[in-house]
Amino acid sequence: MKKLGVFICHCGVNIAGSVDVKSVAEKMGKVEDVVHSTDYIYMCSDPGQQLIREAIQEKGLDGVVVACCSPTMHENTFRKAVKSQGMNPYRCEIANIREQCSWVHQREKEKATQKAEEIISATLEKVRRNEQLEAISVAINRRVLVVGGGIAGITAALDIADGGYDVVLIEREAALGGHMAQLSKTFPELDPALSSLLVRTMEVERHPKIHLYCYSELEESKGYVGNFDLVIKKKATYVDWEKCNGCGLCIEHCPVEYVSTFERGLGMRKAIDKLYPQGVPNRPVIQKGHCLYFVDGSCKKCEEVCPEKAIRFRQEDEQITEKVGAIVVATGYELYPREQLGEYGYGEIPDVIDGLTFERMLSSDGPTKGKIRRPSDGKVPKEMVFIQCVASRDPDRYMPYCSRVCCMVTAKQAKIYKEQIPDGQPYIFYMDIRSDCKGYEEFLQKAIEEKGLLYLRGRVSRVFQDDGKVRILGVDTLTGRMVEVAADMVVLATAMIPSEGVKDLAAKLRATVDRHGFLTEAHIKLYPVESSTKGIYLAGCGQGPKDISDTVSQASATASKIQALLSTDTLLQDPLIAYVDELICSGCGICVEVCPYEAREMDPRKGISIVHSALCQGCGACIAACPNNACELRNTRAGQMLRMVDTVI
Amino acid sequence: MKLGTLAEAEKMDSSFLEEAKKRSGEDLNLCYQCLKCTAGCPTAPYMDIRPNNIIRMIQMGMKEEVLGSSAIWLCVSCETCGTRCPNKIDIGVLMDALREMAMEEGIAAKEKNIHLFHEAFIQSVRRGGRAHEVTMLMDYILRSRDLMTGSLFPGVRLFLKGKFPLLPSFIKGRGEIKRIFERCKK
Numbered sequence: 001m002k003k004l005g006v007f008i009c010h011c012g013v014n015i016a017g018s019v020d021v022k023s024v025a026e027k028m029g030k031v032e033d034v035v036h037s038t039d040y041i042y043m044c045s046d047p048g049q050q051l052i053r054e055a056i057q058e059k060g061l062d063g064v065v066v067a068c069c070s071p072t073m074h075e076n077t078f079r080k081a082v083k084s085q086g087m088n089p090y091r092c093e094i095a096n097i098r099e100q101c102s103w104v105h106q107r108e109k110e111k112a113t114q115k116a117e118e119i120i121s122a123t124l125e126k127v128r129r130n131e132q133l134e135a136i137s138v139a140i141n142r143r144v145l146v147v148g149g150g151i152a153g154i155t156a157a158l159d160i161a162d163g164g165y166d167v168v169l170i171e172r173e174a175a176l177g178g179h180m181a182q183l184s185k186t187f188p189e190l191d192p193a194l195s196s197l198l199v200r201t202m203e204v205e206r207h208p209k210i211h212l213y214c215y216s217e218l219e220e221s222k223g224y225v226g227n228f229d230l231v232i233k234k235k236a237t238y239v240d241w242e243k244c245n246g247c248g249l250c251i252e253h254c255p256v257e258y259v260s261t262f263e264r265g266l267g268m269r270k271a272i273d274k275l276y277p278q279g280v281p282n283r284p285v286i287q288k289g290h291c292l293y294f295v296d297g298s299c300k301k302c303e304e305v306c307p308e309k310a311i312r313f314r315q316e317d318e319q320i321t322e323k324v325g326a327i328v329v330a331t332g333y334e335l336y337p338r339e340q341l342g343e344y345g346y347g348e349i350p351d352v353i354d355g356l357t358f359e360r361m362l363s364s365d366g367p368t369k370g371k372i373r374r375p376s377d378g379k380v381p382k383e384m385v386f387i388q389c390v391a392s393r394d395p396d397r398y399m400p401y402c403s404r405v406c407c408m409v410t411a412k413q414a415k416i417y418k419e420q421i422p423d424g425q426p427y428i429f430y431m432d433i434r435s436d437c438k439g440y441e442e443f444l445q446k447a448i449e450e451k452g453l454l455y456l457r458g459r460v461s462r463v464f465q466d467d468g469k470v471r472i473l474g475v476d477t478l479t480g481r482m483v484e485v486a487a488d489m490v491v492l493a494t495a496m497i498p499s500e501g502v503k504d505l506a507a508k509l510r511a512t513v514d515r516h517g518f519l520t521e522a523h524i525k526l527y528p529v530e531s532s533t534k535g536i537y538l539a540g541c542g543q544g545p546k547d548i549s550d551t552v553s554q555a556s557a558t559a560s561k562i563q564a565l566l567s568t569d570t571l572l573q574d575p576l577i578a579y580v581d582e583l584i585c586s587g588c589g590i591c592v593e594v595c596p597y598e599a600r601e602m603d604p605r606k607g608i609s610i611v612h613s614a615l616c617q618g619c620g621a622c623i624a625a626c627p628n629n630a631c632e633l634r635n636t637r638a639g640q641m642l643r644m645v646d647t648v649i
Numbered sequence: 650m651k652l653g654t655l656a657e658a659e660k661m662d663s664s665f666l667e668e669a670k671k672r673s674g675e676d677l678n679l680c681y682q683c684l685k686c687t688a689g690c691p692t693a694p695y696m697d698i699r700p701n702n703i704i705r706m707i708q709m710g711m712k713e714e715v716l717g718s719s720a721i722w723l724c725v726s727c728e729t730c731g732t733r734c735p736n737k738i739d740i741g742v743l744m745d746a747l748r749e750m751a752m753e754e755g756i757a758a759k760e761k762n763i764h765l766f767h768e769a770f771i772q773s774v775r776r777g778g779r780a781h782e783v784t785m786l787m788d789y790i791l792r793s794r795d796l797m798t799g800s801l802f803p804g805v806r807l808f809l810k811g812k813f814p815l816l817p818s819f820i821k822g823r824g825e826i827k828r829i830f831e832r833c834k835k
Contacts, residue, residue: 448679453678454708478682479705479709
């Protein structure tokens, strides 16, 4: 016969307020195999745990039930406590008499007390048949994959690589940099964005521990924390990047020009071109859809002029396999699609542009060489309107959240505008001004003081074209007056949304996204850079809108979490997972289909199904699906559950 | 920029903001509408436009409304606003500047007889170096021929409490006061 111990927690008055803990403890003490039953005001406190430790020592308990709060709170605490006395931790179970009993029956004490007894009795029944289990140890591959080569991915990759671990960095564009490469200057110090970025991209290129794959995407990911098997698709660039020296002769001679998305429609690019001239790696890519060779075979100019003979029209996509232990998702953002912003005249009126387009205009390496000119006729805009919260904070039609960077971006852009065109007047329509980081409020106030920016509190109601001007109707809610501005140019601070393809990527990684497509963290406060899937980490705007400072901080936080993971020898995993009775399994394979974690597989030799212990999360889907009852969950077997139910009814 | 509904839109007058800034010496762009000034202003409940809105309307170039308001005349320059403003905007000084501008523009004060009250006050100071309420009120009543404003009733109560000395007390440096007034005239 077993020797069991029952420990009942008062949780202050949380439990003791509606459950008569003394009488429950007394009653439980009378159960045949319970040799120790007691109560205490806070069982999770050190003296409370000491009660458990002492009882195990003195009475030689081989099973413990702690009746207290939810197991998500303190199961670990008590399992550690019993383990310290040499007891198998999986012989300690929690009977939840707080959330599931005292809190929901605060006005019916007798019933609550009776229910608490039943819950404890059922849990005792489970413990009687609990196996002694050992945690599963898994080996770790000490390489890391970073998806996304913007400032988040670059920072995470550099930090991890500096820690001595190999990093595989993949970027779907032809060069590193992400959106930061498109920016003119950064707030609040007005440093040129590109030069700070290039320092970091060049570090990546030179770093011996970083393996950089640009123009590449993650095709497939299998495995689990510590052991991911990846397939990376290296898209065909039609240029041998090893041979190419980046001289740019091919670009000069290419006869095809088309509208550049990097320049946000303000400039042109060639059919063979680099993403931007200073890009790392400094290599061109042929765009198949535009290149005349691919369209009708009529042109081979680039091949003719290339001094290194690096053009490869026959190049094909390449598949690379990699093994890593952890993955950082740093996929970044894009702006809300302009086609859906009809109310602001976007797309219809050429002089209504978005913030990133204006950034290209302000960039000294951009299509206008940093000069502010109207896209329609190249005129210098004298009346300039900035509209904030476009598609942000609008739960009915667009995005409910605040995009966080637009207030400061707009203030910065208006300041630069006023510096360049001192006799121009910037008007800024806003709802609130959020300037909540170091130096931001000061930057904003200084810009208002020195540059005379006119902030108008209110959303605009209409934007329309009239006589070569863009008319904006709105309200200044501070005076309660209708306002009409005849502007030369309008800049919209549009919402940040997750970049395209994040949902597919998340599905491949079995990570979760919220309803807007931002990757979700395991816990917003306690585990903000871990995704809910073990081994998948988050950095940058893929997790939510944030500015460069926050992105870099988060990427470094992610890197340090990963270094902590990689510096352990083996990973320990809970053994409360599925197992198969080989004698009963008929090999139908239903479990393989239902498993959401790809933990079930057919063993072709034996013709039955097996469980990958490191992948299984113990969700129980296969157990419910198995037509023969051949699958069971360790320590939650059908027999145990039925006996528990029997005890209660 | 235009203000008002489309039909009644007027042209924005950015020169008004510049002039108000220059005359008062206050940086009116800095106001972020925290309303600290209005919250503490003892006369704000009687104003047609609250102090914070005066600044906003100046920013918006609403010259006629601001200079024609009663608010600029009701301000008693107690300086609570200026002392409390987080952006160091001294609204008392601004109100002085606005009153000057209104007088120069020939805009009639919205508050009846407010000029006469100010004149009576100045006269009282000129006479004794400090205001003497009883003679000042008598002066005002004589000037305005207005006995019905209700100013008498609180006056009587204050008098009964001993707050109103019947005879004026003059300060020592009355010659200097005289010189100040002469200088101001130049």
